[in-house]
Amino acid sequence: MRRAPDFWANPPDAPGLAARLLTPLSALWRWRTxxxxxxxxxxxxxxxxxxxxxxxxxxxxKTPVVSALLQRIDGAVALSRGYGGTLEGPVAVDPARHTAGQVGDEPILLSGFGPVWVARDRAAGARAAAKAGARAIVMDDGFQNPALAKDLSIVVIDAAAGFGNGRIIPAGPLREPVEPGLRRADFVLILGTPARRARFLEQHPQIAARPVLQGALKPLQTGMPWQDLRCLAFAGIGRPAKFFESLRAVGADVVATRSFSDHAQYPEPMLRRLLAEAQAAGAQLVTTEKDAVRLPAHIRPQVLTLPVRLELEDWAPLDAALARVVGAQ
Structure with missing residues (x-):
């Protein structure tokens, strides 16, 4: 996936010329979806x-939410399309045998939390997981994909990014109009600082009509002494700035940042340049967990990661819904 265009983040009342010119194509995307x-x-x-x-x-x-559910639901299996991987599946991910280039970075990362199946055909992947004994299937993405009937749908929203300029791909970041999407959601999970979540809910009061969960992705306490550690940070995720912000929040001294497209591949010459830049700056090279699984094995020990985990203000409503859905089977 390429980096999102800057105009996607423009305010809805000033979307920019590019968004206006692309709006006719958005109508086609909306119709097809x-x-x-x-x-x-x-x-x-x-x-x-x-x-x-x-x-x-x-x-x-989404990925930290899926990993949290894998840990929370006994017998759960993650199902991913395996974006960026070469294997069409269905295939059960084995991190000792598979690479991110074969099954995608997110499945490799999720395999540290529970069983993962990758399949371009989601229905075939679900059947394979069920045959292998899955008690529940946690589908990573696919809210707009009708291949499987969904027993519970959780729509995840980053409060800082929100709905961007409010326009549909390619004029904006929306995959579908907000209102029909919200109506199909069983829960709307809003992630971010309390202030950002409050501001987002104030700007979008219609969300209050749906069951709302609030939380944040918090750095995992590993004992790593981040305070004042000089870091050169790089990330190839949907919003690299969010990772850089998390590093600063734990006290790291982020002396430089490098942003890449989501699921970016890192050729060894590029990584060598990054390592050389970090050394010249007297800094440690740091990246995300998702980026780390795409690094060559001999480079990975030289790069630190900052793991993040989902924390909800109140797990009870979601736990109750999960108990109803999984327990009813």
Whole structure:
């Protein structure tokens, strides 16, 4: 995935010339998406399907939500399309055998939290997971994909990015219009600082009509002494700035940053340049967990990571819903 255009982040009342020129193409995207969604409700593989999706393209924080659910639901299996990987699947991810280049970076990362299946055909992947004994299937992305009937849908929103300029791809970041998307969601999970979440809810009062969960992606306490550590940070995720902000929040002295496109590949010459830049600056090279799984094995020990985990203000509503959905099977 390429980096999102800067104008996607413009305010809705000033979307910019590029957004206006691309709006006719957005109408085609909107029509195709609505038609695809209407073709549902999709296949029921046996185990309940819990979808973690979003309304915008990339960067909302879905992967840490999926990893949290894998740990929270006994017998859960993650199902991913394996973006960036070469294997079409269905295939059960084995981190000792597979690489991010084969199955995608997110499946490799998620495999540290529970079983993961990768399949371009989501229904085939769900059937394979069910045959292998999955008690529940946590689908990473796919909120707009009707291949599987969803028993519970969680829409994740980054409060800082929100809905961007409020326009649909390619004129803006939205995958579909906000209102119909919210109506299909069982929960809307808003991530960010308390102030940003409050501001986002004030700007979008219609969200209050849906069950709302609030939380944040918090750095994992590993004992790493981040305070005043000089860092050269790089990231190829949906919103690299969010990672750089997290590093500063734990006290790191971020002397330079390098942003790459989501799921970016890192050729060794590029990594050598980054290591040389860090050394020249007297800094440590640091990246995200998702980026780290794309690094060559012999480079990885030279790069620190800052792990983040999902923290909710109140888990009770979601836990109750999960108990109903998984327990009913």
């Amino acid at each position: 609505a038609r695809r969604i209407a073709s549902g409700p999709g296949e029921r593989p046996g185990p309940p399907v819990i979808c973690v999706g979003n309304l915008t393209a990339g960067g909302s924080g």
